[in-house]
Structure formats: C-alpha cells, structure tokens
Amino acid sequence: xxxxxxxxxxxxxxxxxxxxxxxxxxxxxxxxxxxxxxxxxxxxxxxxxxxxxxxxxxxxxxxxxxxxxxxxxxxxxxxxxxxxxxxxxxxxxxxxxxxxxxxxxxxxxxxxxxxxxxxxxxxxxxxxxxxxxxxxxxxxxxxxxxxxxxxxxxxxxxxxxxxxxxxxxxxxxxxxxxxxxxxxxxxxxxxxxxxxxxxxxxxxxxxxxxxxxxxxxxxxxxxxxxxxxxxxxxxxxxxxxxxxxxxxxxxxxxxxxxxxxxxxxxxxxxxxxxxxxxxxxxxxxxxxxxxxxxxxxxxxxxxxxxxxxxxxxxxxxxxxxxxxxxxxxxxxxxxxxxxxxxxxxxxxxxxxxxxxxxxxxxxxxxxxxxxxxxxxxxxxxxxxxxxxxxxxxxxxxxxxxxxxxxxxxxxxxxxxxxxxxxxxxxxxxxxxxxxxxxxxxxxxxxxxxxxxxxxxxxxxxxxxxxxxxxxxxxxxxxxxxx
Ligand SMILES: Nc1ncnc2c1ncn2[C@@H]1O[C@H](COP(=O)(O)OP(=O)(O)OP(=O)(O)O)[C@@H](O)[C@H]1O
Ligand SMILES: [Mg+2]
Numbered sequence: 001x002x003x004x005x006x007x008x009x010x011x012x013x014x015x016x017x018x019x020x021x022x023x024x025x026x027x028x029x030x031x032x033x034x035x036x037x038x039x040x041x042x043x044x045x046x047x048x049x050x051x052x053x054x055x056x057x058x059x060x061x062x063x064x065x066x067x068x069x070x071x072x073x074x075x076x077x078x079x080x081x082x083x084x085x086x087x088x089x090x091x092x093x094x095x096x097x098x099x100x101x102x103x104x105x106x107x108x109x110x111x112x113x114x115x116x117x118x119x120x121x122x123x124x125x126x127x128x129x130x131x132x133x134x135x136x137x138x139x140x141x142x143x144x145x146x147x148x149x150x151x152x153x154x155x156x157x158x159x160x161x162x163x164x165x166x167x168x169x170x171x172x173x174x175x176x177x178x179x180x181x182x183x184x185x186x187x188x189x190x191x192x193x194x195x196x197x198x199x200x201x202x203x204x205x206x207x208x209x210x211x212x213x214x215x216x217x218x219x220x221x222x223x224x225x226x227x228x229x230x231x232x233x234x235x236x237x238x239x240x241x242x243x244x245x246x247x248x249x250x251x252x253x254x255x256x257x258x259x260x261x262x263x264x265x266x267x268x269x270x271x272x273x274x275x276x277x278x279x280x281x282x283x284x285x286x287x288x289x290x291x292x293x294x295x296x297x298x299x300x301x302x303x304x305x306x307x308x309x310x311x312x313x314x315x316x317x318x319x320x321x322x323x324x325x326x327x328x329x330x331x332x333x334x335x336x337x338x339x340x341x342x343x344x345x346x347x348x349x350x351x352x353x354x355x356x357x358x359x360x361x362x363x364x365x366x367x368x369x370x371x372x373x374x375x376x377x378x379x380x381x382x383x384x385x386x387x388x389x390x391x392x393x394x395x396x397x398x399x400x401x402x403x404x405x406x407x408x409x410x411x412x413x414x415x416x417x418x419x420x421x422x423x424x425x426x427x428x429x430x431x432x433x434x435x436x437x438x439x440x441x442x443x444x445x446x447x448x449x450x451x452x453x454x455x456x457x458x459x460x461x462x463x464x465x466x467x468x469x470x471x472x473x474x475x476x477x478x479x480x481x482x
Contacts, residue, residue: 006185006189006192007182007185007186007189010181010182010184010185011178011181011182011185013181014177014178014180014181015174015177015178015181018170018173018174018177019170019174022166022169022170022173022174023170026163026166026167026169026170029166030159030162030163030166033159033162034155034159037155037158037159038132038152038155041081041132041150041152041155042121042132042134042150044079044081044150045081045082045121045132045133045134045148045149045150046121046134046136046148048075048079048082048085048134048148049085049134049135049136049146049147049148050136051075052071052072052075052085052087052136052146052148053136053137053138053146055071056068056071056072056087056138056146057138057139057143059071060087060095060138060143060144061143065096068087068096069096072085072087072096072097072098073098076098080154081150081151081154081155082148082149082150082151083128083129083131083149083150083151084097084098084099084107084128084131084148084149085097085098085146085147085148085149086098086099086103086146086147086149087138087144087145087146087147088110088111088144088145088147089144090141090142090143090144090145091110091112092110092111092112092145093109093110094109094110095144104126104127104128105126105127106124106125106126106127106128106131107124107126107128107131107133107149108124111135111145111147112145113135113137113141113145120134120135120136121133121134121135122135124149128149128151129151129152129153130151130152130153130156131149131150131151131152132149132150132151132152133147133148133149133150134147134148134150135147135148136148188219191211191212191214191215191219191220191223192219194211194212194223195211195222195223195226198210198211198226198230199226202230202233207230207233207234207237208230208231208233208234209230210227210230210231211223211226211227213227255444258440258441258444259444262437262441262444266329266375269328269329270328270329272325272328273324273325273326273328273329273331274325274329276321276322276324276325276328277322277325280321281318281321281322281325284314284317284318284321285318287314288311288314288315288318291307291310291311291314292311294307295307295308295311323348326344326345327345327382330344330345330378332344333374333375333378334371337366337367337374338366338369338374338377338378338401339362339366339401341378342360342362342378342381342399342401343360345378345381345382345385346358346360346385346399349385349389353389355395356388356394356395356396356397357395357396357397358397358399359396359397359398359399360399360401361398361399361400361401361402362401362402363400363401363402363403364401364402364403364404364408365403366401366403366408368403368467369403369408369467370467370468372445373408373445373465373466373467373468376441376442376445376447376463376465377401377408377410377463377465379438379441380410380412380438380441380442380461380463381399381410381412383434383435383437383438384412384438384461385397385412386434387434387435387459388412388414388416388459391416391417391419392414392416392417392418392458392459393416393417394414394415394416394458395415395416396414396415397412397413397414398411398412398413398414399411399412400412400413403467406466406467407447407464407465407466407467408464408465408467409462409463409464410462410463411460411461411462412460412461412462413458413459413460413461414458414459414460415458416458416459417455417456417458418453418454418455418456418457418458418459419453419455419459420455435451438461438463442463442465445465445466446465446466447463447464447465447466448463448464449461449462449463450462450463
C-alpha cells in the first residue's frame, strides 16, 4: 500500500469502505427479510392448518377417511408452499397424511405440541429439504392435530434473488464510487502534482518557478507559501550570483595587483642588481687596479702594509657587492638554467654554514621550464633557505626538485625547531611576509603550496607548479611581459 500511487490509495480506501459498509447493511437487510419471510411462511402454514383443523375435525368425528384424504390432497395441490399435511391422533401418532408411503427421513412419526398455547412451529431438516412445520390442534387437541409442512425452498430461492440483487447493488455502487473517487482524486491531486513538478524544477536549479493558486483551502495556502518561498529563493540566488561575481572580480583585481607588485619588485631588484654590477662593481674594480699601481709607488713598508689592508677591504666589499647583485637577480638563471643557478646559490651558503648538511637532488630536464616558473622555484628556494638560516637552527636540509610531464615539484625540508600557526600569524602581523608571498605567487601561477611543520620536528615546504604558464595565467616575471 505504501508504494501505491495516491489514485490507487484513494480507490482502495473509498471502494473498500463502501464495500465493507454495503456488506454489513446488505447482511442486516437479508437477515430482516429472511426473518419476515419465515414469519409469513409460518402464518400462511398456520392459516392452512387452522382451516383444515375445522373441516378435518368433522371428518374424524364422522370417521370419513376418504373425504379427509381428499381434503388433504386438494389443500396441498392448491398451495405451492405446502409440502405435506399430516393428521395425527391426540397422542401424536400419525392418523393420515399426504404421503403415499412412510414419512420421509427427518420427520418425526409421533409429535406433540411443544407449548399448549401460541403458534407451534418447528424446523426439520428432512430428506424433503428444510421444512418449517406448523402444528394446530383439532378441538383443543381432544380429537387430534393437523401438521402442515411448509417448504423453505421457495423462500430460499427468493432470498437468494434478494442476496444477488444486494451484491449487484453494492458492486454498482462500488464502481460508481471508484469513478467518483478517481475524478475527485484527479482534481484533488492536480495542484499537488503541479507543486511536485515545481519542486523538481527547483531541485534542477530553475529557481523562481510559480504554481497557480486556485483555492484558499490548505492546498491553496501551500501553493501560495511555495510561490513566496520560490520567489525568495530566486532573489537569494540572484543576490548570491551577484556577490560571487563581485568577489570573483575582486579576486581578479587582487591577483592583478599582487602580480604588479611582484613584477615591480623583480624589476627593481634587477635594476639595482645591474647598477651594482655595472657601476659599483666596476668602480670598485677600478679602485683595486689603482691601488695595485699605487702599491709599487710607495716607499715605506708601513705605507704598503696600510695599502694592502685597504686593498683587502675593497676586495671583500667588491665580493659582497657582487653577491648582493647575484642574490637580487641571478643572471645564471637566464644564462645557464635553474639547476646551475641553484647550485651556484648554495655554494657560498654551504661554505659559510659548514655545520649544516645540505643535500640537493634534481630529477628531470629543467630546461623546459617557463621563465616565470623557474624564477618562482629559485625565489621559493631562496626564501626557504633564508628562513632555515634565520629561524630553524637545523642540522640537515634536504632540497628536492623533481619534474614530471606536467608539473615541477620543489620540496625543502629541514630538521630544525619548526614553528606554530601562532608564530606564523605573529610574523604576518609584524609584516614579515616571506611565507605569505610564497603562497600567493604559487597560486598566481596556478600551482599548489603546502606547509608541514611541528614545533621541535622541523619544517617541510613544498610547491608544485605547472611547467608551462597558461595563456590567461598571470605572468610574474615582468621581463617575460615586455
Ligand atoms: N624553516 C623554519 N623553521 C622555523 N621557523 C620558521 C621557518 N620558516 C618560517 N618560520 C617561522 O615562520 C615565521 C614566518 O616566516 P616568514 O618567512 O613569513 O617571515 P620572516 O622570515 O620572519 O620574515 P621575512 O621573510 O619577511 O624576512 C618566521 O618568523 C618564523 O617564526
Ligand atoms: Mg622569511
């Protein structure tokens, strides 16, 4: 029943109820009809018996058996319902009857009235069928009794007819009720079906759909509440779409601004690097040449000693200036590629930090890398190594640069002190943005950034970047753009 449609449920409910009630009412009517039929059978049996009792009484007194026999036969013939007539002695034994032979099985040969007054009728299931026998005394039973057997066959046939009529009536009422129930269910369910369809449309994302409100009953109220809800949903979705679009635009603007910022920073670094290399380094180199020339023109050892120290100081300053120039913009990255640039970057760091064991592993042909991606890898490594030297107090640093068909993966792992989310947050508040800019730049190149660190258990920073910069992707290297 639970899986059936509402039409079927409606039909089962209404037709079932009508059938059940019809059956009860029909049963009660049949019972009443059968009772009244039995009553009328008994009273007609009594009429026949009473009339016979008067005439048969005379025949007995005159001992005219022949006339009595004839009277009984005639009476039986003229009345369809009379199956037999028995005249009995006062002691109940049969005097004469309409039976040619013995009494049929099931009928008592000797019978006395069960009560002195009132109608005496008894039901016998004989070989002649169900017999309702009415007994009337002749002269108060002094002469004898007349027993008239009324057959119930006719009555039962009538009752069967009535029963059939009742069943047919209930059947027709059920058919009419089923048609009406289906009609009613259709008109009742139409708005609900429309509501169901509208809900499915909303489920498919077609918000704002409305259903007709045809009445002010519960279904009408449901429809108008649905309409309000659907309208509200449409407005909310529209507002959300607008907000999402605004957010996307803002995100685009932010990415563009960040890109501009990084590009400007790279430009500035390159400019300062070139200036340091082309101008300051050249001037320092010239100073060194002059100092060497001056060395030969000095007279005392003391003067030469001082000049030597000036030359040493100048040479070390020149070295520092060159290192700063390289750090600011690695010319090797463009000339010899990422692998060489990384090795050259690490060389002086290894020398000045002999207590740290550096391990570098490079897999794949890095020459396919787009310039912004190579520069991003280089800058990330610089930031990670800078952080390790500044904060980690590490003994071991593992650097891994692996390239597959689509991406390049850089992983820098140290076994230092690690840090907490709180440390990183505090650094951000103090405008230390090394980690933040690493993450931002990775996302600008549509890459993935991950950071894994626990206090006392080291730090691992990994980035994955697509090898080729997408057409619509944001370029980081300003030089690439120009
Ligand atoms: N490898 C590391 N080991 C331990 N702590 C680290 C490591 N890397 C970063 N941190 C912690 O995370 C904080 C944020 O690092 P971030 O690079 O953003 O800033 P910074 O290095 O302090 O300053 P900036 O990079 O701007 O010069 C650092 O202050 C430090 O506490
Ligand atoms: Mg840093």
